[in-house]
Amino acid sequence: MPILETKGLTYTYSPGTPFEKTAVDHVDLSISEGELIGVMGHTGSGKSTLIQHFNGLLRPTSGQILLEGKDIWEDKTKIRDVRFKVGLVFQYPEYQIFEETVYKDIAFGPKNMGLDENEIKRRVLETASDIGLREELLERSPFELSGGQKRRVAIAGVMAMEPKVLILDEPTAGLDPAGRDKILSHIKAYHERTKNTILIVSHSMEDIAGFADRILVMNHARLFCCDEVKRVFGRAEELTEIGLDVPQITKVFMRLRQKGIDFGKEVYTVGYAKELLLRELRERGRL
Amino acid sequence: MENIIEIKDLHFSYNNAEDGSGEKPQEVLRGIDLTIGEGEFVAVLGHNGSGKSTLAKHINAILLPTQGSVTVGGIDTTDEERIFELRQCAGMVFQNPDNQIVSSIVEEDVAFGLENMGVPYEEMRKRVDDSLRAVGMYDYRLHSPSQLSGGQKQRVAIAGIIAMQPRCIILDEPTAMLDPQGRREVMATIKQMNREKGITIVLITHYMDEAAQCERVVVMDKGLVVMDDTPRAVFARVDRVKEIGLDVPQATELCWELRRAGVDIPGDIITEEECAEALEKIFG
Numbered sequence: 001m002p003i004l005e006t007k008g009l010t011y012t013y014s015p016g017t018p019f020e021k022t023a024v025d026h027v028d029l030s031i032s033e034g035e036l037i038g039v040m041g042h043t044g045s046g047k048s049t050l051i052q053h054f055n056g057l058l059r060p061t062s063g064q065i066l067l068e069g070k071d072i073w074e075d076k077t078k079i080r081d082v083r084f085k086v087g088l089v090f091q092y093p094e095y096q097i098f099e100e101t102v103y104k105d106i107a108f109g110p111k112n113m114g115l116d117e118n119e120i121k122r123r124v125l126e127t128a129s130d131i132g133l134r135e136e137l138l139e140r141s142p143f144e145l146s147g148g149q150k151r152r153v154a155i156a157g158v159m160a161m162e163p164k165v166l167i168l169d170e171p172t173a174g175l176d177p178a179g180r181d182k183i184l185s186h187i188k189a190y191h192e193r194t195k196n197t198i199l200i201v202s203h204s205m206e207d208i209a210g211f212a213d214r215i216l217v218m219n220h221a222r223l224f225c226c227d228e229v230k231r232v233f234g235r236a237e238e239l240t241e242i243g244l245d246v247p248q249i250t251k252v253f254m255r256l257r258q259k260g261i262d263f264g265k266e267v268y269t270v271g272y273a274k275e276l277l278l279r280e281l282r283e284r285g286r287l
Numbered sequence: 288m289e290n291i292i293e294i295k296d297l298h299f300s301y302n303n304a305e306d307g308s309g310e311k312p313q314e315v316l317r318g319i320d321l322t323i324g325e326g327e328f329v330a331v332l333g334h335n336g337s338g339k340s341t342l343a344k345h346i347n348a349i350l351l352p353t354q355g356s357v358t359v360g361g362i363d364t365t366d367e368e369r370i371f372e373l374r375q376c377a378g379m380v381f382q383n384p385d386n387q388i389v390s391s392i393v394e395e396d397v398a399f400g401l402e403n404m405g406v407p408y409e410e411m412r413k414r415v416d417d418s419l420r421a422v423g424m425y426d427y428r429l430h431s432p433s434q435l436s437g438g439q440k441q442r443v444a445i446a447g448i449i450a451m452q453p454r455c456i457i458l459d460e461p462t463a464m465l466d467p468q469g470r471r472e473v474m475a476t477i478k479q480m481n482r483e484k485g486i487t488i489v490l491i492t493h494y495m496d497e498a499a500q501c502e503r504v505v506v507m508d509k510g511l512v513v514m515d516d517t518p519r520a521v522f523a524r525v526d527r528v529k530e531i532g533l534d535v536p537q538a539t540e541l542c543w544e545l546r547r548a549g550v551d552i553p554g555d556i557i558t559e560e561e562c563a564e565a566l567e568k569i570f571g
Contacts, residue, residue: 043436043466147335174382174463176334176493178532203466206537245467248496248537248559255563261570270537274544280570287549 008063038208041218042243055086087163093154234265288324296355317510333507378448384440438469538562
């Protein structure tokens with residue numbers, strides 16, 4: 001059974017006014033438990049509107065969102081439970097930190113869930129370790145930390161609620177390459193430990209390429225595709241047309257194909273490209 | 288080529304005022320020597336905390352040196368009498384477009400700096416229109432900035448700077464919060480300002496592909512300039528660049544990996560065109 005599903009999901013902003021705009025238009029999606037999904041789309045494509053439906057921040061104009069097979073809006077009073085099951089980390093989440101210590105900030109969500117102190121402690125320690133925050137940082141004020149560390153505190157705060165589905169909206173925005181790799185590797189480690197479903201919104205194809213199982217692409221309020229990474233990058237030309245960037249390495253192989261040298265359409269990481277080219281050279285006896 | 292920016296032995300520490308904590312202030316800039324010629328297009332790279340934004344803030348006197356000197360267009364940044372002249376000469380664009388827009392109408396926002404300078408109406412009207420045309424935002428002159436995309440807002444911010452006719456624009460990660468489309472728009476605008484108006488550009492960025500489009504790349508690490516060369520020469524030193532915690536373009540990385548495996552391919556490739564051509568020679 002899929003963990004998260006949408007059926008004909010449609011959302012219209014300001015219906016009946018001159019500003020009426022359909023941001024999500026009849027989206028049908030099915031996400032299985034444990035998947036790691038990259039979400040892409042240009043600004044205004046509807047991806048943020050879409051993910052805000054997954055934990056009930058927005059209520060569809062029409063259509064359904066099913067969590068573990070149940071319509072999340074079936075009983076409006078249960079929507080709080082949905083928000084515990086589906087955790088959403090917004091863009092620049094470090095601006096939402098407010099507690100006196102790192103520990104208290106991470107513990108805020110679990111506390112609101114009404115968990116006991118021992119359980120809260122276990123979760124804070126576990127997620128802090130997952131996200132790479134050393135234990136001695138826990139008693140420090142989060143405001144003394146670096147930008148990258150603050151962001152990890154904010155992410156840990158949502159992870160500590162142990163949501164079945166974790167959604168991160170551009171978790172690497174504004175970070176340098178080292179900070180970016182660090183956050184992504186910690187998210188990956190968390191995924192491996194918990195086997196929870198994760199959705200990551202990113203503009204960086206290069207980030208997502210080596211990372212996700214499937215990529216969901218939104219374009220003009222519609223679902224452009226939700227498919228395996230290699231199949232999505234196989235449509236590199238179309239992705240460029242709808243305003244997305246494909247990894248530079250994919251562009252190199254697109255150019256080669258135009259020159260009549262075809263290595264297939266599925267090259268999207270440097271490692272894969274290297275292996276592919278070296279194998280070819282060996283086969284030709286030139287290495 | 289005349290030097291527009293001259294930085295000599297620049298040191299800077301935050302909290303250098305006595306705060307009674309007895310802690311030794313940490314030096315963020317530890318002796319920077321850098322000159323930039325009029326009309327150059329320079330990228331500054333460095334990981335978070337390397338001091339690159341601190342350096343940028345010295346160029347238009349938002350910060351002043353603890354030691355050493357910064358001269359822009361012949362004006363020393365510590366010369367308080369000439370600070371407005373200096374800021375008119377060197378304009379700054381920041382990362383977050385929402386933090387630098389002040390008006391509720393695009394053209395008023397662009398006029399803001401000019402109004403402060405006391406530019407006469409006729410002249411102001413002309414400069415605002417010209418600047419908006421230059422960044423491709425003239426059709427949006429009567430829109431509210433809130434209706435614009437991030438890339439469009441950044442272009443409005445750039446228009447506000449060029450209306451003041453600066454000789455130099457410093458951009459501190461202007462594309463960090465933008466999507467690929469917005470990034471392309473802003474990069475195209477910056478390049479055009481450099482090419483057509485001869486404005487000196489200092490672009491601080493995390494994006495290696497943006498740096499690869501510049502003429503010169505300055506790499507900072509731990510408060511010092513550690514590399515200063517053409518993008519080709521900088522990225523050719525893949526090991527060194529990675530050691531500093533930065534990336535190289537994927538095309539460069541692929542060629543470097545292939546060279547290490549014994550393939551005869553140039554070591555100074557930075558664009559996808561060059562990479563595809565080099566691979567064509569081998570596999571074609």
